[in-house]
Structure formats: structure tokens, C-alpha cells
Amino acid sequence: MIVVTAITELTSHRKALPSPVGLVPTMGYLHEGHLSLVRQAREECASVAVSIFVNPTQFGPSEDLAAYPRDLPRDLALLEETGADLVWTPTPEIMYPPGYQTWVDVEEITQPLEGAMRPGHFRGVTTVVAKLFNAVQPDRAYFGQKDAQQAAVIRQMVRDLNFPLEVVICPIVREPDDLAMSSRNVYLNPQQRAAAGVIYRSLCAAKEAFLAGERDAAKLKRIIEAVLASEPLARTQYVSCADPTTLVELESVEDKALLSMAVYFGKTRLIDNMILGE
Numbered sequence: 001m002i003v004v005t006a007i008t009e010l011t012s013h014r015k016a017l018p019s020p021v022g023l024v025p026t027m028g029y030l031h032e033g034h035l036s037l038v039r040q041a042r043e044e045c046a047s048v049a050v051s052i053f054v055n056p057t058q059f060g061p062s063e064d065l066a067a068y069p070r071d072l073p074r075d076l077a078l079l080e081e082t083g084a085d086l087v088w089t090p091t092p093e094i095m096y097p098p099g100y101q102t103w104v105d106v107e108e109i110t111q112p113l114e115g116a117m118r119p120g121h122f123r124g125v126t127t128v129v130a131k132l133f134n135a136v137q138p139d140r141a142y143f144g145q146k147d148a149q150q151a152a153v154i155r156q157m158v159r160d161l162n163f164p165l166e167v168v169i170c171p172i173v174r175e176p177d178d179l180a181m182s183s184r185n186v187y188l189n190p191q192q193r194a195a196a197g198v199i200y201r202s203l204c205a206a207k208e209a210f211l212a213g214e215r216d217a218a219k220l221k222r223i224i225e226a227v228l229a230s231e232p233l234a235r236t237q238y239v240s241c242a243d244p245t246t247l248v249e250l251e252s253v254e255d256k257a258l259l260s261m262a263v264y265f266g267k268t269r270l271i272d273n274m275i276l277g278e
Contacts, residue, residue, distance in 0.1 A: 017047035023138035029069040033173040033181035037142040058124030192265035195233040202227035217241035237262040
């Protein structure tokens with residue numbers, strides 16, 4: 001496994017990789033969710049590249065960039081074990097040199113949900129992902145379904161800007177108690193960690209209602225909200241039932257629907273989702 005920092009090094013080693021090349025963009029502090037993306041890329045591609053970059057432009061003023069967990073030696077050991085061929089670890093100065101002023105802004109699909117709660121977040125995400133795509137030139141790029149809006153936004157950007165690659169969205173990986181794996185889970189204290197299982201239970205309750213014939217989006221959301229409200233440590237920020245592609249809120253679920261939410265446990269904000277009708 002080759003580890004590079006400079007773009008010139010990346011370009012040189014990228015040319016030597018057999019195609020197709022799969023890229024797994026990460027912010028590091030890897031868990032099984034990230035590694036599942038690397039494994040799928042390993043199965044489907046001749047070469048696997050991984051980027052590790054804690055992107056400062058997707059953090060809001062109230063979000064603590066400095067506190068984001070980091071452990072590069074551990075990450076590199078996990079990636080070597082999982083079968084990555086090339087790891088790129090650029091610095092903020094490489095990605096955003098002095099005088100930087102170019103941004104990629106995907107419009108309508110970034111406005112609701114996470115975009116409404118975290119203004120400017122997706123501009124940072126789409127800009128850095130576009131830069132990763134340009135630098136690595138992958139044939140496929142792998143993202144997790146846990147960040148459902150991010151996945152939809154990146155697919156929109158790839159379509160709109162004609163990036164010559166396939167976006168592959170991989171299933172959510174969950175802990176034994178079904179909490180979606182996230183780097184932020186480490187912030188939960190034991191009581192909060194035990195309480196966080198209510199998120200998945202609320203999604204399953206809505207799915208059961210859907211399978212029993214419920215199609216009213218407002219009623220499905222109320223089911224989720226009621227389950228979340230049963231947990232005293234959970235503080236719901238939003239619950240959504242939207243079109244999985246456009247993220248427009250639905251009145252009725254005719255085909256597929258993306259159920260999603262953001263919930264606080266103490267200061268830790270967790271997101272999760274489920275697609276109905278698949």
C-alpha cells in the first residue's frame with residue numbers, strides 16, 4: 001500500500017494503478033462502515049484508492065473541527081489490512097491553497113434536511129468531492145447510505161457536471177444493537193449509547209406500518225416521532241419522509257420514500273435513514 005500527500009505524488013502513483021480504480025473518500029477515524037466500502041471497491045475494481053481528509057469547509061461555525069476524532073496510524077493499518085492500494089492524505093493547505101476562491105454549489109437538493117440545519121455544509125462537501133474526483137480520476141466512487149442526502153447530492157453533481165465515473169452507494173453498516181456506525185458515536189456516554197438504539201426502532205416501527213399498508217407520509221413521520229419521544233435522552237431535530245432522489249417531502253408514499261432524521265443525545269448529533277419500497 002502506497003501512502004502519498006502531495007498531488008504530484010498522487011498523480012504519479014495513480015497512473016500506475018490498473019483500471020478500473022475505485023475511490024473511497026473518507027475523513028478518517030475509520031470504522032467498519034468505511035471498511036465495508038473499501039471491501040466492496042476491492043471486489044469490484046482492479047485498484048482501490050482511499051482519501052483521508054478532514055475537510056474544514058464542511059464544518060459550520062458551531063461545529064468543532066478541532067475536536068473531530070483522528071488516528072492516522074490506526075487508519076493506515078486498517079486500510080492495508082483491508083486491501084487498499086493507494087491512500088491520499090492531503091493537507092488543508094494542499095486542498096485550499098492561499099487565494100482559493102472556487103466552489104461547487106449544488107442548489108435545490110442541498111436546501112432541506114441536513115442543508116437546512118447545517119448551512120454551507122454541502123458546498124464544502126461537493127467542492128471537496130469534486131476536487132477528489134479531479135485529482136484521483138476514479139472509475140467508481142463509493143459512499144455510504146447512512147449519509148443519504150450526501151449520496152443524493154453527489155449523484156446530482158456527477159450528473160450535472162458530467163464526471164466520467166459511477167457513484168456506488170453501499171448499505172448502512174450497523175452496530176450489534178442496530179445503531180448506524182459513525183465516527184461520532186465515540187462521543188456518546190454509556191447512557192446515551194444505550195438510548196441511541198431508539199433511532200433504529202423508530203425507523204422499524206414506520207416500516208412495519210408501511211408494510212401493513214400505511215401510505216400517509218405525515219402518519220409515518222408521527223410514528224417515528226412517537227417512538228423517539230419515548231426515550232427521555234433523545235432530542236429530535238427533524239424527521240423526514242421524502243422522495244429518495246429529489247428529497248422533496250412527500251404527502252403520500254406511492255413508490256419509494258426516504259425516511260430520515262437527526263437526533264441529539266446530549267451534544268452528539270446522530271443521523272440515520274431507511275428507504276421504504278425497495
